[in-house]
Amino acid sequence: MSTSSTIPIKEESNTLLLHHWDTDGIASASLLLRELDKKISHMETFTPTIGNYLINRDDKQKIKNIDPDQVIVADMALPEKSIAFLNKFGEVYIFDHHLQDEHDVELHHNPIIDKNSPKEFPSATWVITDYLNKKPDLLTILGAFGDREEKLKENNTAMKTVNKVLSELDTDFNTVLRCAERIDTLYKIGERSQITKMPHNLKDVNRPEEIISRGDLKENEENLKDAIKQEVESPLEQIDDEILYRKMSSPYNIISTVTRRLAWSREDKKVVVSNNSFQTNKSQIYIRGPLTNSQEIIEEMKKRGYSAGGKSDVVGMVVPEEDMELVLMDIFDMLKEVSYD
Numbered sequence: 001m002s003t004s005s006t007i008p009i010k011e012e013s014n015t016l017l018l019h020h021w022d023t024d025g026i027a028s029a030s031l032l033l034r035e036l037d038k039k040i041s042h043m044e045t046f047t048p049t050i051g052n053y054l055i056n057r058d059d060k061q062k063i064k065n066i067d068p069d070q071v072i073v074a075d076m077a078l079p080e081k082s083i084a085f086l087n088k089f090g091e092v093y094i095f096d097h098h099l100q101d102e103h104d105v106e107l108h109h110n111p112i113i114d115k116n117s118p119k120e121f122p123s124a125t126w127v128i129t130d131y132l133n134k135k136p137d138l139l140t141i142l143g144a145f146g147d148r149e150e151k152l153k154e155n156n157t158a159m160k161t162v163n164k165v166l167s168e169l170d171t172d173f174n175t176v177l178r179c180a181e182r183i184d185t186l187y188k189i190g191e192r193s194q195i196t197k198m199p200h201n202l203k204d205v206n207r208p209e210e211i212i213s214r215g216d217l218k219e220n221e222e223n224l225k226d227a228i229k230q231e232v233e234s235p236l237e238q239i240d241d242e243i244l245y246r247k248m249s250s251p252y253n254i255i256s257t258v259t260r261r262l263a264w265s266r267e268d269k270k271v272v273v274s275n276n277s278f279q280t281n282k283s284q285i286y287i288r289g290p291l292t293n294s295q296e297i298i299e300e301m302k303k304r305g306y307s308a309g310g311k312s313d314v315v316g317m318v319v320p321e322e323d324m325e326l327v328l329m330d331i332f333d334m335l336k337e338v339s340y341d
């Protein structure tokens, strides 16, 4: 357990609370608001452009307009350049659980950097609850449900705490999992203003029913479900015997789910999906299936300066919209080459 119990923060100041857009980030911001609301005169919640694990030019301008005199970062491993930008405004305090380099800031609290096991700190909410010496509650476990989903059940250490909180709340695993899924609809829909509003609502929430009963989140879930269904059920373009392509124009961040569903029902095919309507001037591209050269594709795209990542059976990237057609042609070629080997 941590020995700290208060955050060594400047009171009576204009504070920027920058948090990840997912359930863990939102719940972490809620815990910090709950703790600091009375001490700090103004707390402005902020999340970077969804999909960007850094502060881009637009976001820098927004932060300049807010002109905070201190910054708290929750559940986001920002690169050195973004941290240096934030440091110019005043003290920076970071609470996180992602493996990252230690930053030269007022406070960088991350037990994972200090070689603690991720099993003991499965979420940023866990890190914050421990730091503040608070009793774990719904918000604490909610972050872990968001980040780990069903896999949380495999973490015996965390499950001891989870089960205790569940029994105190007289609720069950699936209900809290549903809460996390409902909150995660916000970034899938892409509503940044709703994301930054949510911590202010969630800080006063103690029971899962208060989240489940929210009409706005339920409506999001239904809209997403419909959009995914429509994408999954419409025909794919056949590039060759092995490669199928689907061009999406969805305002929602559903490409990962859509690609996964399309590939699962066509196990022997390589499925390529693009979407140019989620981010302005950018195209998301996902590839799934029996890939043999995913690493090669990722490396090639990074070499071109694009953001790309993935595993053996999945590749995801974001490219400028004007490059999309060319990138797709090259991807089809790279996927074909292997089949002739």
Ligand SMILES: [Mn+2]
Pocket: 024, 025, 075, 097, 123, 124, 147
């Ligand atoms: Mn997290």
